[in-house]
Amino acid sequence: MQIIEAVGRIGRARKLLLLAALLAVSVSGLALAKPAKQARKTSGVVWAGTTHVEGSDLYVAGDLKDKILGRGAIVYVTRVSTGEEPGSLLVKARKITIYTTRGSLRGKGQATQTINPDGTATVSDGTFNLKKGTGAYKGHKLKGTFDGTYEDDVYTFNYKGKYR
Secondary structure, eight states, X not given: OHHHHHHHHHHHHHHHHHHHHHHHHHHHHHHHSOOOOOOEEEEEEEEEEEEEEETTEEEEEEEEEETTTEEEEEEEEEEEEEOSSTTEEEEEEEEEEEEETTEXXXXXXXXXXXXXXXXXXXXXXXXXXXXXXXXXXXXXOEEEEEEEEEETTXXXXXXXXXXX
16 A cells, blocks of 8 residues: 555656646746847838739839848839829839848839829838848848839839838
């Protein structure tokens, strides 16, 4: 009878030891977890031009300079439709990709382009949301607004956003 009670106590002692070990691992895991990344304000400039048309898609490519991301390249796959105002176009970028030496970010955006009589254009009400990252940008996002101009076959977009 004493042997059975001793075995029962050892079993309980092992269970308590296992439970204590599991709690220690759980608590240490919580202590090591990184806090959620805070959104950081950024801004930049994109210089781009139309490269070609495939079916209904208009391809635009260029380079960028960003306060946080640095320098990189950018490619848009867009579709253009008539805008709400006469002389305006709604440009929807169904795929925007930014490439830098540290990785890439991909997402969508849109803007309104108003054609001026002299052949230049104004870009307004632009928004973008890049939420699929690779390399150092995996799990990161860049969301913001932009406006710009079109002159001498070059779009110049000035943007502000939040990088997370």
